[in-house]
Amino acid sequence: MHVVVLAEFAVPSGGAEKVALESARGLAETGLTVTYVQAIEGPADPLLDHPRITRIGLGLADVWTRSALSAALSAIWHREAARRLVRALDGLAWPPDVLHLHQWTRSLSPSVFPVLFARSVPVVTTLHDYFLACPNGVHYRFDRTEPCALTPISVACLAAPCDGKSRAHKLVRVARTAALRAAIGRRRLDVVHVCDASRMRIGGLLGRFDLAHHRIDNPVRVPFAPPADPASGNALAYVGRLTREKGADLVAEAAALAGLTALFIGTGPLEAELRGRPNVELVGWQAPEAVERLLRSRARVVVAPSRWYETGPLTVYEALAAGLPVIASNRAGAAEKVADGVNGFVVEPEAGVLAVALRRLASDDQARALGRAAHARYWAAPMTLAAHAEALVKLYHGLLRERAHPAAAVLSLDQPLDAVS
Template identity: 70%
Template structure:
C-alpha cells in the first residue's frame, strides 16, 4: 500500500512524533511505500533513512511562534498551510491509499481536513491526546490541577480558565474545536486508540463525530538484552518533562516520604522547585540511548504518576521491556500493562499511595521479583515495530476496502 504519514516533526520531540517515525520505519520494513509529510522544518530521525520512505517537508512554522494575532487566525484556519499540503499530495508520484495523521495542531489547523476529503482520501488519526474533542488537548484542568469533568464546548467548558497557556490560547482553541466539529460533521473518520482507557474515555467525548474506532498499541523500539537488575539501583527514576500534570512533584514528595532518592531525567517548569527538595537529583535531557544506560543502572523502579488521563506514555513500556518495575498512575492508559504487585504497582496520583508503593521497593527480593515479571510479561507479547506495522496494515486494508465499496 501507499501510505502518507503526516506529523509536525521528523524527530522524536515527543511521544506522537516518536510513534510516527517508528511507524513509518515499521511500515517500510513491512513492504509498504511510505511518504512522510513533515509539517515544520527541522532535522530528520535516522529511522526515516530507508528506501521505502520518502520525506516531504511542508515548510510550515509553529503557529505559536508567529505574532499573536497571526497565530490566533492560523490556529483557527490556515489556508496557506492547507494549500501547501494539497500541493504536496498532488505532487506525489503515486496516489496514496490512505493518509495517517499523528499530530497536526502545531503547524496546521482544521483546514487540512477539507484538503484530504476533496481528494477522496481515507483518513485515520492516532489519538495521542484529546485535541479532537477537548480544546486544551489533555482533558485536564490546569487551574485546579485535576482531570476535567466537563463536556467539551459546553457552557462550563467555555467558561473554565483551564488552559495551561492562558485565556488567549483557550479562546483560540475553543474556536478551533468548534470549527473542527463542523468540518468533520457527516464525514467518516477512522481513529486509532493506543490504550483501552483511551478508547473507553474518548468514545463518549467524540460522540459528535462519525468515527470508526480501532485499537492498536504504540510501537516500542527496544532491543531484547539481558534484563536489568533493579535491586542494584539506588533511586526511583522519573523520565520526561518536569510538569505538575505529569506528576513530577508527586515523585519527589513521595520519594522523600518513603526515604528513597529520586532521580529525574528531563527538564521543565518544575525544575527549580524539585531541585530544592531533599534527595532529588536532576540530570536534564539525555539521548534515548543515554537515558536507558542510566536508568538500567540507577533505577529500582520507573515512576509515572500522571495526573492527566495520559493515553499511553512510552517510557512505561520501555521500562518494562528492560526488566524494570513500574509505578504507574491509575489515570494513565499504561496502567493496563501493570499487574499490581506483580510487575509494578498501579496507584492513584497522590503522595501517600505513591509513597506506600515506593516503600515496598526497599526490599531487594521484592524488587528483583517485580523486575523479572516485568521482563517476562513484556516479552511474552512485545510491542515491537513489526507487530505494530502488522496491526496497522490490517486496519489500513479494511479502511481502504470499505472506502472503495
C-alpha cells in the first residue's frame, strides 16, 4: 500500500505536524510505502529518515508572513498550492492508495481538497482542531474567554468578534470556511478524531458534509521507564504555549492559592504577564528529553486547564506515562484518560477549583498513589507509535475494501464509533 501523508511542515512545529511525522514513520515501520508531502519550505525531522519514506517539498511559504492582502487571498484559496500539489502527485513513481491530510491552514488552503478528491482514492484528514467547521479553528470566543455556543457561519457567528486577532482576520477566516465548504461539497471525506469529545462536539457542526467518522488515539513516543516520584516534586507543571485559552494564567493563580511554584515549560503571549509573578518559574521551550527530566525531577502534578475544547494535549498522556498525576480541564479531550480521583482530577478550568484539587495532592501518600495509578493505567494500554500505525493501517484497508465492495460496507458505517476503526 502507498500512503501519501500531507502536512505543512516536516518538523514538529505543532501538534498536527508532530502527529503527521510520527504517523509517517509508524506506517513505514509496518512495511507500507509512504510519501511525505511537506508544503512549507524548511528542514525535515530525522523521523523521516527511513527507506520506505520519500519526502517531497512543495516549496511554499507560510501565507501569514506575506502582506495583508496577499495573505488573505492565499488563505482563502491558494491556487499555486493546488498547482504544486497536482505536480507532486502526478510525479509520484506510482499512484497513492490513500491520501492523508493533517493540516492546511498555513499554506495549502481549501484549494487542495479538489486536488485530493480528483485522485479517486480515499481522502482522510485528522481533526487536530475545529477548522473544518469553525472559522477560528477552536470553537472558542476569544472576546469572552469561553467556548463558543454559536452555529458556525450563522448570522450570529458572522457578527461575533470572536477571533483572537481582529475582525478583519475573522472575515478572512469566514471566507476561507465558505471556500472550504464549497470545495468539499458532498464528496466523501473520512475524518479521524483523536478524542471522543471531538467526535461528539464536531459531529453536530458538520451535518451537511458526507463524513465518515473514525476514532484513533494520537501516538505518544515515550519509552517505558519506572514511575516518577511526584511526592518529591515541589512544582505545579504546565507544558505548552502560554495562552489564555490554554489556561496558563489559571495555573499561576492556582499555584499561588495552593502555595506551590508554577513551572512553565513553553513560551507564548502571556509570558511577560506571568514573569512578574513571585511564584512563577519560566524555562522556555525545551527539547522532549529535557521536558521529561524536568517533569520527573520537579513536578508534583501536571496541569492542563484548557478553557477551549482542546482535542489533546499530548502533554497529559506523556505525564501519565511518566507516572505523574494530572489535573485536566473537563473541556480537554485528554481528560478522557484521567480517572477523577484515581490518576488525577478532572475539573472546571477555574483557578479556585484547580487550587482545591492541588490541595488534595498535599499529602505525599496521595501524590504517590495517584502517580502509581497513572503509570499503571497508561502502560496497561499504551498509546504507542506501533498501536497508532496499526489502527491507521486497519482503517486504510477498511476504506479500500469499502471502495472495492461498497454494498458489503454499508453495515460497517452503522457500527458504534469504537468499532469503526
